[in-house]
Amino acid sequence: MAVPTFLHPFARPSKDDFLPIVRGEGALVFDADGREYVDAMASLWYVAAGHGRAEIADAAAHQMRTLASYSCFDPFTTPVADELCERVAASATPVDDPRVFLTSSGSEAVDSAIKIARIAQIQAGHPERTKVISRSFAYHGVTYGGLSAQGLPANQAGFGPLLEGFVNLPNHDLEAVARTLAEAGGTVAAVITEPVQGAGGVRPPAEGYLEGLRRLCDQHGAYLIVDEVICAFGRLGHWFGSERYGIRPDLMTFAKGVTSGYVPLGGVVVGRAVRDALEADPTFWLRHGHTYSGHAAACAAGLANLRILDDEGLLERAHHVGRRLADGLRSLLDDGLVAEVRGDVAVWAVALHPGTDPMAVRDEVLRRGVITRAVGADTLTFCPPLVTTDDQVDRIVDAVAAALPR
Ligand code: PLP
Numbered sequence: 306m307a308v309p310t311f312l313h314p315f316a317r318p319s320k321d322d323f324l325p326i327v328r329g330e331g332a333l334v335f336d337a338d339g340r341e342y343v344d345a346m347a348s349l350w351y352v353a354a355g356h357g358r359a360e361i362a363d364a365a366a367h368q369m370r371t372l373a374s375y376s377c378f379d380p381f382t383t384p385v386a387d388e389l390c391e392r393v394a395a396s397a398t399p400v401d402d403p404r405v406f407l408t409s410s411g412s413e414a415v416d417s418a419i420k421i422a423r424i425a426q427i428q429a430g431h432p433e434r435t436k437v438i439s440r441s442f443a444y445h446g447v448t449y450g451g452l453s454a455q456g457l458p459a460n461q462a463g464f465g466p467l468l469e470g471f472v473n474l475p476n477h478d479l480e481a482v483a484r485t486l487a488e489a490g491g492t493v494a495a496v497i498t499e500p501v502q503g504a505g506g507v508r509p510p511a512e513g514y515l516e517g518l519r520r521l522c523d524q525h526g527a528y529l530i531v532d533e534v535i536c537a538f539g540r541l542g543h544w545f546g547s548e549r550y551g552i553r554p555d556l557m558t559f560a561k562g563v564t565s566g567y568v569p570l571g572g573v574v575v576g577r578a579v580r581d582a583l584e585a586d587p588t589f590w591l592r593h594g595h596t597y598s599g600h601a602a603a604c605a606a607g608l609a610n611l612r613i614l615d616d617e618g619l620l621e622r623a624h625h626v627g628r629r630l631a632d633g634l635r636s637l638l639d640d641g642l643v644a645e646v647r648g649d650v651a652v653w654a655v656a657l658h659p660g661t662d663p664m665a666v667r668d669e670v671l672r673r674g675v676i677t678r679a680v681g682a683d684t685l686t687f688c689p690p691l692v693t694t695d696d697q698v699d700r701i702v703d704a705v706a707a708a709l710p711r
Contacts, residue, residue: 324671329356332693334676343675345701347690350503350535350652351561354613355692361567364609368602377407377599386599389607393563393574396544396611399531399553401577407570407604409597411534411560412446414571415497418556419450420593421573421583422495422528428589429582431526434494438485438527441476442505445497445532454497457505476502477511482518486525495528495556496521500546503535506684507647507654515552528555528579534571538562539614539691541650542623545574549650555579565610570603619691626693627651633702634687642709644683653687654680661710669708675701 306321313323325337332355334344347353354361368385375383390405397403406421408414419437426434437454444460445451452461453468456476461467472489474481486493496518502508515531522529531554536546538559543549545557555578560571575583583591597603614620627650634646634655645656657663663679670677670685678686687701 331355331357332690332697341674342671343689343693343697343700343704345675345687345689345693346678347688348566349561349678350540350688351566352690353539353562353619354565354610354617355690358565358567358610358613360613361565361606361609365568365602365606368605372601374597374599374601374603376596378594383599383601383604385601385604385608389604390572392608392611393559393572397557397574399545399547400555400557400574401553402580403574403576404580406573406575406594407598407600408560408572408595409569409600409603410446410571411532411558412448412451413595414534414558414560414573415445415454415530415532416448416450417593418530418532418558418573419454419495419497421575421579421591422530422556424591424593425528425579425582426494428586431491433492434526436470436472436489436493438472438474438482438493438496440474440478440498442502442508443473443497443499443532444502444504445499446534476508477514479514479517479521482521486521486527489525491526493525493527495530497530497532499532499534500536500541500550500552501649501652503652503686503688504680506656506681507652507686509647509649510550515547515550519552519554522555530554530556530558532558534558534560535562535652535688538611539620539623540652540688542620542627544620562614563610564603564606565613567610568600568603568606570600570607614691617692623651623691626689626691626698627653629695629698630687630689630701633698634705637702637706637709640706642706642711648687651689651691654684655687655705657683657685657709659683666705666708666710670704673704673707675704677701677705 328335394403439454441456443456453471541549557574643655667679
C-alpha cells in the first residue's frame with residue numbers, strides 16, 4: 306500500500322495505515338467502519354468537555370458568520386478576543402493581576418512565554434538574564450524554544466543545533482536548580498516547569514518541588530513559567546494546576562482544554578512582575594505575535610467551552626472521573642499486572658513491567674475499543690474527557706487489564 310499524502314505528526318513516515326476517526330460524542334469516538342472507542346486520551350489531552358458539543362460548534366459558526374477573525378495587531382482588537390482574555394484572566398487566580406497573550410497552540414504559548422520572559426528581563430534592567438532552566442521528562446512542545454527546553458532527548462535528536470542558553474536539570478532536583486542559579490550569577494531569565502509532567506509519562510511534582518522553584522526564582526531574580534498546556538482548565542480539578550499545588554507563577558501557558566480543541570487556541574497568562582517590566586516604558590513595543598493571536602472564532606469556541614466546564618461542574622467532576630480511573634488502575638497494580646501507577650486528579654499513567662512493549666499493549670487496548678497512548682519505553686497514559694461516565698471508565702480499565710500480558 307502507498308503511504309498517504311498526509312505526512313503524519315509524531316509517526317513513522319513509512320507507515321501506510323492510519324485509523325480514520327470520523328465522529329465523536331462525549332467520551333466516545335467512532336471509526337470509519339462505525340466501531341466505537343472510549344477516548345481515554347481526550348484525543349491528545351484536550352477534549353475536556355467531550356466530543357460533539359453543539360454549543361461550541363454553534364458559537365464558532367456564529368462568530369464565523371459574523372466575523373471569522375480579524376487581526377489583533379495594533380491598532381485592532383475584537384470584542385470576542387477581549388472577552389476570552391477577561392474570562393481566562395478571571396480564572397487565573399494563581400497569577401497576580403493577570404493579562405493574557407494569545408496563540409494558536411501550546412508550542413507557540415511556550416515560545417511566547419520564553420520570549421516575553423527574556424524581553425521583560427531586559428525591560429526590567431537585566432539584559433544579562435537570558436538563560437532558561439528546565440527539567441528532565443519535561444515536554445514543552447516542538448518549536449525551537451520549547452524543543453530546546455524539553456527534557457525528552459529522543460524528541461530533540463536530529464533537530465539540532467538547538468537554542469543556546471537552555472539548561473536541562475535532573476527531575477525534582479532542587480539542589481541542582483539552586484546550584485545552577487548560583488553558578489549562573491544572575492544570568493537566568495526563567496525557570497520553566499509543568500505542574501504534572503504529561504507527555505514525559507505523567508509525573509506529579511515531588512513534595513515541595515514547585516514551591517522550591519518559586520523560592521529559588523525569587524532569590525535569584527528569575528521568572529517562574531508554569532507550562533499548563535495539559536493541566537489548565539479542569540484536568541487537575543481547578544482552572545489552573547498551579548492552584549492545586551498552591552504556587553504563584555509569573556507566567557502560565559495554556560492551550561488544549563481552553564477550547565477542548567474545537568478550534569486551536571493557546572496563550573500565556575502574564576502576571577504583575579512581568580507586566581511592570583513590559584508596561585513601564587510607554588515607547589516600548591512588544592514585537593511578538595502570531596497572525597492568529599486572538600483569532601475570533603477560536604475565542605468564541607473558547608468562551609462556549611469554558612461556559613460548559615462551569616455550568617456542568619466539570620472541574621469537580623474531574624475528581625470523580627480521576628478517582629474511579631485511579632482505583633481501577635491501582636487494582637491492576639495490586640494484581641501485579643503493571644509496575645507502577647502515577648498521576649493526579651484526572652491524568653494518570655501506568656508503567657509496564659520491563660520487557661513489555663507499550664506500543665503493542667496500546668494496539669491491543671485499541672482492539673478492545675479503548676484509546677490510550679504509549680509514551681517512553683514503558684508507559685501508557687490516560688487523560689479521559691471530564692464527561693466520561695463510570696461505565697466508560699470501567700471499560701478503560703477492563704480493556705487495559707485484558708490487554709496486558711500475564
Ligand atoms: N507544553 C505542554 C506541557 C504540552 O503537553 C504540550 C503538548 O502536549 C505542548 C506544550 C505543546 O503544545 P502543542 O502540541 O499544541 O504545540
